Amino acid sequence: MPNNLRDHVSQICVLNACSHAGLLHEARTIFNEISLKTESIITTMVDCLSRLFMFDEAQQLIEDYEKTNTPSIVMYMSLLSGARNNRNSNLSEKIYKRMKTLFPNAKESLAAGVVLLSNIYSSLGKHEEAKTFRSNQIEELGVKVKVGLSWTEIKGHIV
Numbered sequence: 001m002p003n004n005l006r007d008h009v010s011q012i013c014v015l016n017a018c019s020h021a022g023l024l025h026e027a028r029t030i031f032n033e034i035s036l037k038t039e040s041i042i043t044t045m046v047d048c049l050s051r052l053f054m055f056d057e058a059q060q061l062i063e064d065y066e067k068t069n070t071p072s073i074v075m076y077m078s079l080l081s082g083a084r085n086n087r088n089s090n091l092s093e094k095i096y097k098r099m100k101t102l103f104p105n106a107k108e109s110l111a112a113g114v115v116l117l118s119n120i121y122s123s124l125g126k127h128e129e130a131k132t133f134r135s136n137q138i139e140e141l142g143v144k145v146k147v148g149l150s151w152t153e154i155k156g157h158i159v
Contacts (some may be wrong), residue, residue: 011034015048039074042065050082050085051085052082058082062079076098080113083095114133114145118130118134
């Protein structure tokens with residue numbers, strides 16, 4: 001990486017670009033060159049590995065990080081998102097259970113995890129299981145899932 005791109009923010013941006021482009025070799029090279037691996041840097045690498053369905057390596061990175069740092073829910077959400085993209089319900093369930101154990105008070109993030117996991121069930125045709133899981137978990141968490149909204153403007157009018 002050029003010397004003028006060696007600040008923390010630039011490193012995250014370049015790693016993130018590699019992650020979204022599927023450039024694992026380049027991401028690994030950059031990651032290995034970074035001397036101070038912050039939570040954000042490691043999370044971005046976990047995201048890269050998860051997007052390429054390299055879950056064992058992503059989990060190992062998280063485990064190594066947790067040897068000297070407190071767990072990061074963002075890392076687990078990146079891992080869970082990758083498992084969702086892979087439609088891997090077994091791994092997703094394990095990740096979600098781990099998140100509930102490590103972050104019992106992170107209700108909003110856990111609710112997002114519930115949505116991801118229920119979406120996996122739906123994508124596998126398990127619609128009733130998805131519905132039951134989602135309603136039970138959201139009730140257990142005691143939160144309300146925020147509905148996403150978007151607007152489109154056409155010729156000066158919002159539709």
